[in-house]
Amino acid sequence: MDERNARQGAPSYVPMLRVVLLALVCALALPAGADAARREVPRGWLGVVVDGPMTDPAFAQAPAEWDSLAGSGAESVRAAVYWNQIQPNGPTEQNFTASDPIFLAAAQRGLDVLPVIQGTPTWAARTPFDPASPPRDNADFARFLTALVTRYGPNGSLWAEHPEVSRQPVRSWQIWNEPNLTRYWNVSPWAPSYVALLKRAHKALQAADPGSKTVLAGLPNESWKAIAAIYDAGARGSFDVATLHPYTGQPKNVVRIVKIVRREMQRRGDGKLPIWVTELSWPAAEGKTVQHHDFETTDRGQSDRLKAGLPMLADQRKALGIGRVYWYTWLSQEGISGSAFDFSGLRRLRAGQLVSSPALTIFTRLARRLQGCEKQSGDARRCR
Template sequence: MPSRSRAVLAALLGLFLVPLFVAPADAAERRSCAKSVKDRDGDCIANTRDRDIDGDRIPNHRDSDMDGDRKRNSRDSDVDGDRVPNARDRQPFGVQVKGTRYGVAAPGRVRIARTTKQAVAGLPRGLRVPRAFLGVVAEDALAETGPAGAPAMPRIAASGVGLLRQTFSWRNIELRPGVLDFSAYDAFVADAARRGIDLLPILFDPPAFRSSAPSGQTRMTYPPASDAAFAMFAAILVARYGPTGSFWSARPDVPRRPIRAWQVWNEPNLKAYWGGKPDAVAYTRMLKTVHRAIRSVDPSATVVTAGLPESRLGDSPRRFLARMYRAGAKGHFQALALNPYATTADGVLEILVAMRRQMNKAKDRAAMWVTEIGWATTGTSSTYDLGEKAHAAVVTQTVALLARNAKRLNLRGVVYYAWRDLPVYEGGRDFWGLHTGLLSQDGTPKPAYRALTSLLRRLAR
């Protein structure tokens, strides 16, 4: 090979082999700088510019203990270890949060947007997505449903959001063995249909007499005692609300909008939702049983896995999915659901790209679906608490970025959590997840609401 060709080939290889994450300097280099408050890992890169503050080779946007002090970010009052409390720190995780800059960027892939205008910059002309591409979780839409419908539903429809992800609680439907009460869900399904909103039910939360939980255990959700019983519950719902459902024939006054996708369980890779011991094999066994039941009633239904989040409170999505594949899950779901919480849009994309790569390696052509993601505007010292301006930009940039990459990822859609801020749970305590709403508790729109509605008008087919 001529020397010039070898040089060109070497240059090209260099471009393609640049790692997505640059590891910290080697040990010799690290010793050349002393560790300090401004340089936690002693790599000669100030924390404000360091994409791995504690030098553990986990990028900040994916590191649940950013400064390496053995305190999870959500409970760390000083997440970057600079001895300035988050509440007074203009740089609580490496860059300014409530000034002109915010977030922690993954290197090189996406520039962090500072304004909502920047968040949508570069969107291809003519890019369109289905209305149901963006969904929300809106607990009040079910809780407040009455004869006239839920007050939230018209506003959700007017925003351009086309899908609601809602738990269809087994516990709240089967009140006693064999006694089913669909009244609340009938009203909810009718209300959504009248507004032209699709539904993604989460099949979840067995009643005590159907659960494998020990007697008196209420702190965690346990899997059902019988997969067959859970599958029967799923089949009953499909037979009621699916394409040939009895609900539609009994209610000719309601526009026909059958439910075509069903999500099986919630976050089984976390201890809290699988009896303290996540078990991918057991979840796969349940998924396969429920998949057969759903598709026996609606052969073209989309069966969606439970959303898998990144968390140290259980198995990682990659490890959990690998175990699912080994247990024979491939072919028993039409969409893999992920809850890819990250501090930036770029971090979300990085998670999805890695999971798509894992699916491709398994020769699995199933779709992906982001079924939960969100950031807070106020209320806590968490790294997910961005302030209203940054919140609007991050939310908008994430939806825009995923819309741009939907085709290559085979991404079905994105569900934002949540529609409205929530009060502190009875007996609970405040945390960032209660402040992720597009609306405040009193219904006042946040900047993210206005930014998203504008984006959705631009993307609407």
């Protein structure tokens, strides 16, 4: 009986009965620990990038690493999907042997996947044999995206082929990686050609899955200037999520970069679109590589900056529209390329041995707190 009926002459004990019943329902809904904290972020807000050894078919320890990843509190993963691996010889070819294991491993553990679509095959490249070449014809890329939705989307053939796995369809697709760097998009000026690709991609995704989200490429360095260039090239209306890679030495400057980009988006009429931080990291590479960046630090510094930075982003989540945050990366191989990012992993391959970085403990502790499981027993997977 609702309050309206109570006011119309229902017995006086009804309101008290409702209070008692509500209290009982709330008590039953609580986890085993009645003092469990409340979830501070939406499901999937905190994730990690998977690359390197994690996506190498020869990496025998991958299943155990996926289990550790899921147990760490990460609820989503970001992974590169390479066009040149799936269609290396032409548009009629479909070879998903490199990408299927990523989506299946994630689905088996209830993890959402954000694919980053990149890597033009030689046959489709504007400049053949240039790994950073954009496509010659954006229609080829659009058709490839349609093939990916057909494979991994809501009605994807992967799920039909693997009924033993709970479906985890992809609904968000990131279009390229860091196109404002010539390492990934070797055309100048970069923004007009990238936006042309983005527009074609958005139309293809909407046609293949009207409920999908087109995610902008992650923008590093002076990302506020990069997103302004994207808007100047006519991108408004062609993406649903803006993304940043705010590599900077101090955690407070990560938030500052998000604020600057948010102001630019507001100025362009996109103030309500979410911002995802699709790479966040402080590599523990200080004194270990020839390259030097102002965001390098030690293992202790990596832990301290993660401990400070992640709560800052969570605290500003609603005010700045921060929809997701991904740590770069889950597993790295120390010294393999000479890059600082060889020392960015929460887990690392060190001289052939798998080790956990000190930052992993901090990441897991923060994940449990943000997900409302700080005072529960058991691992983070029980808290989802």
